[in-house]
Amino acid sequence: MAQLKGCFGKRVIASSLTEVIVATSILLLVFGIAVITLNNIMVNTVQNDTQNLETKIEKMMYQYNNNQLKIPSTYKDKDELVSIEKIKIDGVFFIEFSIKNAGIKKEITKRIFANESN
Incomplete structure (x- = not known):
């Protein structure tokens, strides 16, 4: 010690x-x-995470390109308002995909050229 x-x-x-x-x-x-x-x-x-919304829009765009989606279409899914519309801007037709989420107060909108078959 x-x-x-x-x-x-x-x-x-x-x-x-x-x-x-x-x-x-x-x-x-x-x-x-x-x-x-x-x-x-x-x-x-x-x-600020909008990845889920962007994924849904990409999925809808894929469905539209493969003729699996009816246009125009609007529906409510949980707290999201989803709309798909055919619009005309300067003589060119576009398909506008829009998702509004009331929970996170975000809106994502994307446009693509309209297919001639639709």
Whole structure:
């Protein structure tokens, strides 16, 4: 035991209670800011994610190109309003695919040239 005291016998100077409280509060503040920042990033990522809507539009475009879709068409799927319309812009016919999501308040619209067979 005496050998351990000799090896590790250096005195450790203790901190005062005020220093411990200040250090703890600084650590809590830093971790609090980090948690709030990460939460904000996650919420924004979820709200701005439109990949699901774009996938549905791509699927509808594929169905239209393979003559599996009736035009015009409008339907409601859960909290999404889906519309497919034939429009004319400057003498050129387009098919407009649109999805409005009420939950995340986003709208995605894409247009393609209309097939002559439809």
